[in-house]
Amino acid sequence: MARKALLRRISFYADLDDADQQVIMEINGRDQHFEKNTEIIDAGQEMDSVLIVKEGWAIRYKTLEDGRRQVLNVLLPGDMFDLQVLVAAESDHSVKTVTSLKGLSVRPSEFRRLLTESGKLTLAFWWMQVQEEAFLREQIVRNGKQTARERIGHFLLELYRRVLITGAGAGAGNEEGFRVPLTQTVIADALGLTPIHTNRVLRQLERDDLLERDNGWILFKDQRRLAEISQFDIGYFHLDAFRMRLGRE
C-alpha cells in the first residue's frame, strides 16, 4: 500500500505488467521515518543509498555562507534521491523534510539489481531522471525571467500537476486544488523572493480571483487563466513523449 506512490509514478513512464509491478513492490530496502523539519542529507555528506519517498514532502536546498537559502526542488511521494549515489558522490546540497516523511532506503547494489532485472524499469528510471533535470531547468527560467506573480502561479501549477500524477496519498488533491504543506517562507526561498513579498502576491492572486487558500489547501479558481498569466506549459513534464517512444519500440 505504502509503495503505491512509486508504482503510480513509474506507471507514467512504462506499461507495467504484473511481473514488473511485483518487482517494484518487492524492492528490498529499509523503511525509514523522519519527523517534520528534519535534515535528511547534509551538504558535503557522503551518501550510501537511494531514498524513495513514500509519504510526505521534502525540499532540496543550498545555503550560502551568510545564511541565505535557496530551495532547488520539492520532493514528493514517488520521487527518488539520489541516483547519483550509484556512481558515488558527496551531496553538494542538503535535503530536509517539511512534513513527517516515510521513505524506503535502497542500497546501490539492490538498485543495480533492479536495473539489470528489468529493461522497462531502467527506462522508467531514466525518464524520472530526465524529468527531474527538466524541473531544474524550469526553475531556472522561472527565477531568472519571471515576475513574482508569474513565478508563484507557475510554481503552484507545477506542484499541482506533480501531485496529481502520483496521487500523493489520499485527499492530497482533486480537480479544484491540492494540499500544500509548504510555508510561505519555503515558497519564497524556492522562488528567490522574500516571504513578505510572497505573501503580498499570494493575497493579490486571491483578490484577483485566481486562487483561494483554505487551511493548507490551494484552490484554483481559474486554472486556464493562471496558466496563461504564468506561461505555464506542461511540455517540460515530457508526459507523452515517452509514451510515443513506447509505441515505437
Added chain:
Amino acid sequence: MARKALLRRISFYADLDDADQQVIMEINGRDQHFEKNTEIIDAGQEMDSVLIVKEGWAIRYKTLEDGRRQVLNVLLPGDMFDLQVLVAAESDHSVKTVTSLKGLSVRPSEFRRLLTESGKLTLAFWWMQVQEEAFLREQIVRNGKQTARERIGHFLLELYRRVLITGAGAGAGNEEGFRVPLTQTVIADALGLTPIHTNRVLRQLERDDLLERDNGWILFKDQRRLAEISQFDIGYFHLDAFRMRLGRE
C-alpha cells in the same frame, strides 16, 4: 587532435589507459560544423543523436512566449548533449552556437556500444552527467539568491574553471584569465539581468580592480577576493570526490 577536449574532460573522471584512450579517439560519429549564432536544436524538436562539442561555445536556453530568453547553461568543448536522447525525447529547450562550432554527432546505438565496451567510460559519462546537474543547481542558487555583482563574479569564475579543465583549445585561458566569447546580452540572459545592468556591474568590477577586460578576454586581478565576494566554492564541481571513489574501487 580535434577530440582532445573530450579526452581531457574524461581524464578528469577516470584514469584512462592507452586502450581507453584508443576507444575514445575512435568514436564513430559524423563531424559537424556550425556557424556562429546558429540554432542547433529547437525546443520541441525530436533528437536523434548525442553531440560532443570539439571546438567552440554554445548555449542552452529557453524562450518565453513574449520573447524573454533565459540561458540555462553554456556548452564548452568536451561537453556533450543530449544524453537523454538515449531514452528518446523531444528537447524541452533550444541550443544555439555563440561561436562557430565543431562537433561530433554520435548515434545512440554507437553510444550504447561505448558504454557496454568500457565500464570506466560509463562511470566517466555518469560523472559528467552528475556534474552537469550540479551546474544547473548552482545556476538556480546564483540567480535566486545572489546580487548582480555576486552573480557575475560567480558565473565568470565557474566558466573560467571549466575552461581550464578541458584546455578548451590553445590560448583559451591561462593563470590570469580566459577568452569569453559571450556578449554582455548573453551573460545577462544567463543571470536574469538586463544587458544594461550587466554592463554597469562589469564596469564597476573593473573600477574596483577585480577584473579587466581586454579584447574578449577576462583577466582576474584578484581571484581570491572575487571568489569571496561571489561566494564561489568549487565544491560542486565534484572534482576530487570521484577520485576518492576511484581509489576505493
Added chain:
DNA sequence: CGGCGAGTTGAAGAGCTTCAAGCCTGGTGG
C-alpha cells in the same frame, strides 16, 4: 561610407526588499 551589432551612459521609475509591528493559531507547561 553607411549601417548594424555591441557596448556605454544618464535619468526616471517599478518591483521587490528591509525594517517594524501586530495578529492568529496550535502546542506546552504551570
Added chain:
DNA sequence: CCACCAGGCTTGAAGCTCTTCAACTCGCCG
C-alpha cells in the same frame, strides 16, 4: 484549564536594486 510562547501570516512605509527608455559611441563588414 488557561496563560504563554513560538512560528507563521499580514500589513505599512521607506528605500534600494535593477529595469526601462533613450541616446550616443565604436568597430566592423558589405
